[in-house]
Amino acid sequence: MKHLIMLIVFGLSLATHAQSNFNGTRLETYPIQIGWDKTTVLVFPHEVVSADFGSPAVLSEKDKIAPNVLKLKAGVRHFVPTSMYVITAAGKLYPFTVEFTENPDERPIDMGKQEEVEYVTTRLKGTAMNAADVSSVINELTQRTPEKLVWGKRSGRIRLGLGEIVEKDGLLFFQLVVENESWVDYLAQKWQFTVQDKRQAKRTAIRRVELEPISFSPFPGAEGKSKGVIVFAFSRFTIADAKEFAIQVFETNGDRNPMVRLSGKKLLQVNPILISNHN
Known part of the structure; x- marks a missing residue:
């Protein structure tokens, strides 16, 4: 398998095609286009x-500096469409259908972000919102300064607070603030x-059910003496x-793990949606 170092040029359709295997389960196959004189780049989360590869016409190289990046190029022009299967260190299998094109798209693809979009789209079935709508609400709430915060207990001079709770088309959006009162990031x-369950008498087990968010905003953290x-x-x-x-x-490599608790009554005190271009 030849190694290539070329300019970054990418071609990938966001549409997915289901492919059945022997036991009837379905895997999503990503169609991708590669070129002759330009490199296609895939960025994986791991x-x-x-x-x-199903054909020697597909040439590849794993980036030496960023091992989660795979570079692709066509070894021959106009080859018959073929398959490609990539496995990451997390044990995730990514199946692709690879085709040749003279003019591939010039943008690389982040497979991690692609999976996030697919995950959100799947979880939004039954609601009037799509992934773009959810992203728009999240982005605007992220930029807002909370007028009032419900704070939890401090943990190592870190505290977690709840700002706004808004509802839109069957979804709840929680605005949270992490305040760092120390100089340690x-x-x-x-x-x-x-x-x-709320706190009960001793020797009584507390029942817990974990919930999974549909989507969320990036969170780089909170530097010393700042909020995020x-x-x-x-x-x-x-x-x-x-x-x-x-x-x-x-916390990463630490024990500052603040918590905030909300009652059922607080969850019912949602605000009307006041997001730009969302009625």
């Missing part, structure tokens, strides 16, 4: 550990969302008076 590793805003979107839900909604963020 390191590429294996790439298999705060980097979030993961977020956890749990519907759980992040917005999460969920399918609309309510909880009983005996339960609470707990939101917790966990």
Whole structure:
């Protein structure tokens, strides 16, 4: 397999085609176009550990500096469309259908972002909103300064607060603020969302159910003596008076893990949607 270092040029259709295997399950196959004198670049969320091609006409190289980047080019012109299977270090399989074109799209593709769009689209079935609508609401809430915050308990001079809760077409959007009162930068590793029983008597088990957001905004963290805003979107839900909604963020390589708890009554106090171009 030849190694190539060329200019970045990309061709990928966002449309996906279902392909059935022997047991009836369906894998989504991404159609991709590659060229003769230009390089196509795929960016995966994890390191590429294996790439298999149905034809020697497809040439590839894993980037030496960024092992999650795969570079492709056609070894011959006008080859018969063929298959390509890429496996990452996370154990994820990405199937592609590869075709030749003289003029591939010049944009590289981020497969991680592509998966996020597909995930959101799948979770939005049954609502009037699409992925672009959700992104628009999230972006605007991220840029807003919360007028009032409900703060949770501090953890190592880090505290988590809830700003606005808005509802739109069956979705709830939560605006959260991470405040760093120390000089040590705060980097979030993961977020956890749990519907759980309120604190009860000792020796009584607390039942918990974890919820998964449909989408969320990027969150680089909170530098020393600063605040950071992040917005999460969920399918609309309510909880009983005996339960609470707990939101917790966990620090990367640290133990500053603040939490904020919301009652069922607070979840019902959603604001009317006041997002530009959204009625």
